[in-house]
Amino acid sequence: MSNSVLVLVEHRQSAVRDVTFEMLTAARKMGGSVEAVLLAENDALASAVTAHANKVVCVSGPAFKEFNYEQYQNALVRLIGEKKPSAVLIANSAFGTDLGPSLAVALNAGLVSDAVAFTKADSGFSVSRGMYAGKLVADWRVGTEPAIIMVRQSNFKPEPASLGGTIEKWDAGDVVSGSKTKFIGLEEVPTTGIDITKATIVVGIGRGIKEAKNMPLVQEFAKDIGAVLAASRPVVDAGWLPKEVQVGSSGKTIKPKLYIALGISGAFQHIAGMKGADTIIAVNKDPKAPIFSVAHYGIVDDLHKVVPALRAKIKELKA
Amino acid sequence: MEIAVCLKRVPDTAEADVKVDASGKDIVRDKLAFTINEADNYALEEALLAKEKDSANVTLVSVGAKESEEVLRMGLAKGATAAARIDSAGLGDIDGIGTARVLAAWFKDKKFDLIFTGAIASDDGNSQVGPALAELLGLPHAAYVTKLEVQAGKLAVKRELEGGFLEVKELSTPAVVTIQTGGNTPRYASIMGIKRAGAKPIEQAAAAGAESKTSLIKVYVPEIVGAAQMIEGTLDEKAGKMAALLKEKGAV
Numbered sequence: 001m002s003n004s005v006l007v008l009v010e011h012r013q014s015a016v017r018d019v020t021f022e023m024l025t026a027a028r029k030m031g032g033s034v035e036a037v038l039l040a041e042n043d044a045l046a047s048a049v050t051a052h053a054n055k056v057v058c059v060s061g062p063a064f065k066e067f068n069y070e071q072y073q074n075a076l077v078r079l080i081g082e083k084k085p086s087a088v089l090i091a092n093s094a095f096g097t098d099l100g101p102s103l104a105v106a107l108n109a110g111l112v113s114d115a116v117a118f119t120k121a122d123s124g125f126s127v128s129r130g131m132y133a134g135k136l137v138a139d140w141r142v143g144t145e146p147a148i149i150m151v152r153q154s155n156f157k158p159e160p161a162s163l164g165g166t167i168e169k170w171d172a173g174d175v176v177s178g179s180k181t182k183f184i185g186l187e188e189v190p191t192t193g194i195d196i197t198k199a200t201i202v203v204g205i206g207r208g209i210k211e212a213k214n215m216p217l218v219q220e221f222a223k224d225i226g227a228v229l230a231a232s233r234p235v236v237d238a239g240w241l242p243k244e245v246q247v248g249s250s251g252k253t254i255k256p257k258l259y260i261a262l263g264i265s266g267a268f269q270h271i272a273g274m275k276g277a278d279t280i281i282a283v284n285k286d287p288k289a290p291i292f293s294v295a296h297y298g299i300v301d302d303l304h305k306v307v308p309a310l311r312a313k314i315k316e317l318k319a
Numbered sequence: 320m321e322i323a324v325c326l327k328r329v330p331d332t333a334e335a336d337v338k339v340d341a342s343g344k345d346i347v348r349d350k351l352a353f354t355i356n357e358a359d360n361y362a363l364e365e366a367l368l369a370k371e372k373d374s375a376n377v378t379l380v381s382v383g384a385k386e387s388e389e390v391l392r393m394g395l396a397k398g399a400t401a402a403a404r405i406d407s408a409g410l411g412d413i414d415g416i417g418t419a420r421v422l423a424a425w426f427k428d429k430k431f432d433l434i435f436t437g438a439i440a441s442d443d444g445n446s447q448v449g450p451a452l453a454e455l456l457g458l459p460h461a462a463y464v465t466k467l468e469v470q471a472g473k474l475a476v477k478r479e480l481e482g483g484f485l486e487v488k489e490l491s492t493p494a495v496v497t498i499q500t501g502g503n504t505p506r507y508a509s510i511m512g513i514k515r516a517g518a519k520p521i522e523q524a525a526a527a528g529a530e531s532k533t534s535l536i537k538v539y540v541p542e543i544v545g546a547a548q549m550i551e552g553t554l555d556e557k558a559g560k561m562a563a564l565l566k567e568k569g570a571v
C-alpha cells in the first residue's frame with residue numbers, strides 16, 4: 001500500500017480556506033508523506049501551503065481559475081492515477097461535496113463523507129462520521145486504494161508546521177474540452193439589517209421554537225437582555241428570520257461575548273459558526289443534544305417554559 | 320419536460336432520543352415518526368413549480384421498503400405525475416454511492432431532462448447520491464442548489480457556498496441537481512390531492528447494480544466532550560440560576 005496522502009487545497013477568492021490547514025494537520029498525523037494538491041490559475045498560493053506538506057503539487061492554468069468540479073475531476077482522475085496515494089482528503093464543503101462523490105465514481109474508489117476521525121486499518125482506513133445531525137457516530141471501513149475521505153470543516157484544529165515542502169508542477173493537459181458546466185460568478189448575500197457579527201450578546205433560535213407564532217416570546221427576551229436575534233438553518237428556511245442572521249457554515253461566523261442557544265440541537269454546521277463565543281448557554285429538551293458539547297452552561301428543558309420563567313426572574317433582578 | 324425527483328423516507332429525529340439497536344449498525348425505529356427527507360421536500364417543490372410553469376411531468380422515485388410508498392403518495396398528492404419504488408430488500412448497509420448505483424440502473428433506459436435529489440439526507444448526512452448518480456449516468460451536476468432556472472438547452476443555478484456566498488453557474492441539460500433547503504416554500508397536499516393519490520399506481524422495481532466500496536462497522540452515541548455545566552433544579556430554580564448567570568455576564 002502506498003504511503004502518501006493527497007490533500008486537495010481548497011481556496012476561494014485568492015485565499016486558502018481554513019479547512020485546508022485542518023486537513024493537512026490531520027494528514028500529517030497519519031504518518032507517511034503528505035502531498036498538497038493545488039489546482040489554481042497559477043501557483044501563487046503554493047507558498048501558503050509549503051510549510052504544511054512534504055510536497056505541493058501545482059496544477060495551474062486558466063481552467064482552474066475558479067472551482068469547477070468538472071475540470072478538477074478531469075485533472076484529479078489522471079493525477080491520482082499517476083500518484084497512487086493511499087488516501088485523498090477533500091473538504092466536506094460546498095466545493096468538496098460537489099466534487100467528491102463523482103470523483104469517487106470516476107476512480108471506482110470508496111468514499112466516506114463528513115469524516116470526523118480516521119485511522120489506517122489493516123487494509124485501508126477506518127473512518128468515523130456523524131449521523132442524525134450529530135446524535136450518532138458511524139464507523140466505516142474503506143478498503144479501496146485510494147480511499148476518498150471528505151473531511152468535516154472546523155473539526156480538526158489546525159497546527160503549525162515547518163515541513164518546507166517542495167513544489168512540483170504537474171501538467172494537466174487539455175482538461176477543458178467537452179465541458180458541460182460553466183462558472184459564471186460569485187454573489188454575496190447582502191446584509192441589509194442588523195450585522196450579527198458585531199453584536200456582543202446574541203440569542204440563537206433553533207427548530208425548537210416550532211412555530212412562527214412563538215417568535216415574539218424570544219424577540220421580547222432578546223430585547224430584555226440587549227441581545228440581537230440570530231438563528232440556525234431551519235428557522236431561516238421557514239422564513240421566520242432573514243438569511244443574514246443565520247449562524248453556521250453557510251451563514252455567519254460569530255464570536256460574541258455571550259451566545260444563548262434556544263432550541264438548537266447543535267448540528268455541526270451551526271456549531272462551526274458559534275463555537276468561538278466567550279460564553280455559550282444552551283437550552284434544549286434533549287439531554288443528548290450535541291449543543292451541550294460546546295456550551296459552557298446548559299439547561300435541559302423546554303424553551304417555551306424556560307424563557308417566560310427567565311423573563312420573570314430578569315424583571316425581578318431589574319426591579 | 321420530464322423531471323424526476325428522488326425521495327427518501329427518513330425518521331424524524333430532530334427532537335427524538337436516538338438509540339442504537341441490537342445489531343449495533345442501526346437505530347431503534349419502532350417509536351419514531353417517519354417523514355420525507357427535508358431537502359427532498361424542497362427538491363419536490365422545485366419540480367412542482369417547474370411543472371406549473373413549463374408543464375413538466377414529475378416522476379418520483381424512492382429506494383426503500385414498502386413504507387417508502389408513504390412519501391411517494393405524499394408527492395403524488397402534491398401533484399407529481401407518476402411514482403416508482405425500487406425495493407431495498409437485501410441491499411444491506413450500502414453507502415450513498417451504492418444507492419446512486421441502484422438509482423442509475425433504474426434511470427439508465429429512461430429519458431429525463433432534469434433529475435433532482437435533496438442536497439443532504441437528514442439521517443445519514445451523506446450528500447453523495449446526486450453527484451454520484453450524475454457521474455454514473457454521464458450527466459453534469461450541481462450540488463447544494465438553492466435557485467434554478469430552466470433556459471433553452473441549459474440550466475442556470477445558484478449553489479450555496481460557505482459564509483453567505485452563492486456560486487452562479489450554468490449546466491447543459493440533461494442534468495442532475497441536488498436541492499438545498501430554503502430556496503422555496505414546500506406546499507402542503509390538499510385533501511382532494513390526497514384522495515386522488517391514494518388511487519394512483521406505484522411502479523414496483525427490483526434493485527439492480529448494487530455495490531458498495533465501503534462497509535459499515537458500527538454506530539454509537541458519541542461521548543459528550545467538554546460537557547456543559549448543567550443548571551439543575553425545578554423550572555423556577557433553573558430560571559433563577561440562569562438569570563443570575565446572565566447578570567454576572569453583564570446581560571442584565
